[in-house]
Amino acid sequence: TFVVTENCIKCKYTDCVEVCPVDCFYEGPNFLVIHPDECIDCALCEPECPAEAIFSEDELPAGQEKFIELNAELAEEWPNITEMKDKLPDAEEWDGVEGKIEHLER
Ligand code: SF4
Ligand code: F3S
Numbered sequence: 001t002f003v004v005t006e007n008c009i010k011c012k013y014t015d016c017v018e019v020c021p022v023d024c025f026y027e028g029p030n031f032l033v034i035h036p037d038e039c040i041d042c043a044l045c046e047p048e049c050p051a052e053a054i055f056s057e058d059e060l061p062a063g064q065e066k067f068i069e070l071n072a073e074l075a076e077e078w079p080n081i082t083e084m085k086d087k088l089p090d091a092e093e094w095d096g097v098e099g100k101i102e103h104l105e106r
Pocket of ligand 1 (some may be wrong): 002019020021022023024025034038039040041042043044045046
């Protein structure tokens with residue numbers, strides 16, 4: 001399965017949702033997640049993310065392992081998103097900032 005990781009937080013570009021053939025993205029206030037039971041591992045979303053926040057769970061960068069659980073948990077709580085929308089207002093400024101998990105809103 002594919003996993004949305006920390007750099008999506010406070011950016012949420014949403015390019016990823018447009019390409020998913022099974023519509024398995026779920027949206028929170030400043031982050032979105034992939035439902036692990038619905039993702040078919042097609043890898044189409046990975047290159048679409050301007051923030052490079054999407055990875056296969058087998059290729060997660062160091063320190064991002066906690067996002068496997070977080071995607072599974074939040075996909076059960078948040079509503080589905082299938083259409084691209086505007087990125088968050090300061091997306092460029094937050095792209096690449098470390099420690100954004102502190103800013104995750106639920
Ligand atoms: Fe959707 Fe494919 Fe990305 Fe999984 S890997 S979230 S199925 S686009
Ligand atoms: Fe997030 Fe990248 Fe999608 S920033 S909303 S994973 S395009």
